[in-house]
Amino acid sequence: MSKLEFKQVTRNFGANKVLRGVNMTWEAGQLYGLLGRNGAGKSTLMKIVNNRLFPTAGKVLLDGKSVTENADAQNRIFLMSAAMLYPGDSRIEQLFTLTREMYGSFDDELAAHLAKAFGLDPHQRFRKLSTGYRTIAKLIIALCVPCEFVMLDEPVLGLDANNREIFYQELANTFASKPRTFIIASHLIEEIENLVTHVFVLDGGTITLDEDVADLTAKGRVVTGPTALVHEWLGGTCTLREVALGGMLTAYTLDAPLEKPVPAGVTVGGMDLQQMYLELTRNGGEVDEA
Amino acid sequence: MSKLEFKQVTRNFGANKVLRGVNMTWEAGQLYGLLGRNGAGKSTLMKIVNNRLFPTAGKVLLDGKSVTENADAQNRIFLMSAAMLYPGDSRIEQLFTLTREMYGSFDDELAAHLAKAFGLDPHQRFRKLSTGYRTIAKLIIALCVPCEFVMLDEPVLGLDANNREIFYQELANTFASKPRTFIIASHLIEEIENLVTHVFVLDGGTITLDEDVADLTAKGRVVTGPTALVHEWLGGTCTLREVALGGMLTAYTLDAPLEKPVPAGVTVGGMDLQQMYLELTRNGGEVDEA
Structure with missing residues (x-):
């Protein structure tokens, strides 16, 4: 091939x-x-x-x-x-x-x-x-x-x-x-x-x-909550992107430790390609193309 | 002005x-x-x-x-x-x-x-x-x-x-x-x-x-049901477009006679601009522009 x-x-x-x-x-x-x-x-x-x-x-x-x-x-x-x-x-x-x-x-x-x-x-x-x-x-x-x-x-x-x-x-x-x-x-x-x-x-x-796309849909998770709690739950998990706002953190990952109980105050949702993409590229506007 | x-x-x-x-x-x-x-x-x-x-x-x-x-x-x-x-x-x-x-x-x-x-x-x-x-x-x-x-x-x-x-x-x-x-x-x-x-x-x-747009949103109605019932309910009401499929009719109007009771089998819904537009122009693709 x-x-x-x-x-x-x-x-x-x-x-x-x-x-x-x-x-x-x-x-x-x-x-x-x-x-x-x-x-x-x-x-x-x-x-x-x-x-x-x-x-x-x-x-x-x-x-x-x-x-x-x-x-x-x-x-x-x-x-x-x-x-x-x-x-x-x-x-x-x-x-x-x-x-x-x-x-x-x-x-x-x-x-x-x-x-x-x-x-x-x-x-x-x-x-x-x-x-x-x-x-x-x-x-x-x-x-x-x-x-x-x-x-x-x-x-x-x-x-x-x-x-x-x-x-x-x-x-x-x-x-x-x-x-x-x-x-x-x-x-x-x-x-x-x-x-x-x-x-x-x-x-x-x-x-x-x-x-x-199937992996993004099946494995993608958006994890939101107080920064310390999100980090604690994720442990060493690899994230695609983390966005901090005040004391809150939103982390995008394909490897969420779903076997662990989710602490109170932390929410784990599915990942939408459009949303994922917007987060991944939010600061990319300055690069000009010739 | x-x-x-x-x-x-x-x-x-x-x-x-x-x-x-x-x-x-x-x-x-x-x-x-x-x-x-x-x-x-x-x-x-x-x-x-x-x-x-x-x-x-x-x-x-x-x-x-x-x-x-x-x-x-x-x-x-x-x-x-x-x-x-x-x-x-x-x-x-x-x-x-x-x-x-x-x-x-x-x-x-x-x-x-x-x-x-x-x-x-x-x-x-x-x-x-x-x-x-x-x-x-x-x-x-x-x-x-x-x-x-x-x-x-x-x-x-x-x-x-x-x-x-x-x-x-x-x-x-x-x-x-x-x-x-x-x-x-x-x-x-x-x-x-x-x-x-x-x-x-x-x-x-x-x-x-x-x-x-405000009028379309406020007054626009999509009326769907058996053709005869829809026509009967609408009476002489002016419609923007009527789409027939089998014995069913979908009519788009800004003047639905909302004071009259809606007959069983007929549904009256709000009008969405995108949907309205798609219906209004569905057969318009053949006209070529220079």
């Missing part, structure tokens, strides 16, 4: 250290969520995988070989992003053909089905589409390329609620019928929470969370 | 009739929501107000005078949109200066406050910003121009949850301290529901809903 590995991937833009040693692995046949604040470096990371940017240090390996200036690897990787530009006056159907020429094949049947589902006429010119329909045209292409790794950078940008729902459903369908790896960077976390199987959080230039 | 009136505004793109006679009025000092499916024509409408497009027929009047090729009127109107482009390598602070020169003044104090709140360094070059931070830079400019009518076309495009929250709060603050008219087109309806005071729904080329 193919896999894509990030080894200490670092990227500076002048004095701005956007990625500071990213380590993670994307396995074949997974639906990943890549979460992070605006400017955290999600797009930079995806562009490095796709050779639109190069790392300052570190490597991205596809089956052990660097993806940098590696045409074979690039042919197996696709990036859909807001920055994607197409030749001036192309019609959508011409973009389908162009994509087939670049990647060797293209799922025409699925493209026709998706165009119908979203109400997009493939004879239209890309340049003339609204913001939402430009995203839709790009999404259709991304779901129909033959690549093993498909990165979707903000796939629902500008989509209305009905079209977002269509996208999530169609993505789940195509993933089920032809498993490949999708990496979804999105700010609508509640909406992708039930779609992705594993999440990465990028914050401060490194991966601060790398967990299966 | 200033007002902006749409009189039978129509716009065709070739054979595609995007706007088919839009009538509505934007009053001074209001926070409006403009809702509609992807491709419904929201951006087309805003571009017409801003002279980036011209109507095929009909007029937009500011205090009774057409806004078309009317420099005085244009100086009082601002449009923030995804399509906004800035000179190649400009720094954010240079865009602030440019805006001051174009509109005669600029709220530097608010701009500095907002840049800090969002973690944006005004010395950065616009071109180098991530998708989310480009939106943030545009938002700051839109909140600091001296215009009486500020149109925000998808103001939270690409913003993370924390930054969306900051934006809604800052918009409410500046609106309270210096009332002017904001028109917000957004697909995150749940998020703007508590912000805007009045909503317009654009569907099939015309305005299909034009209501105060």
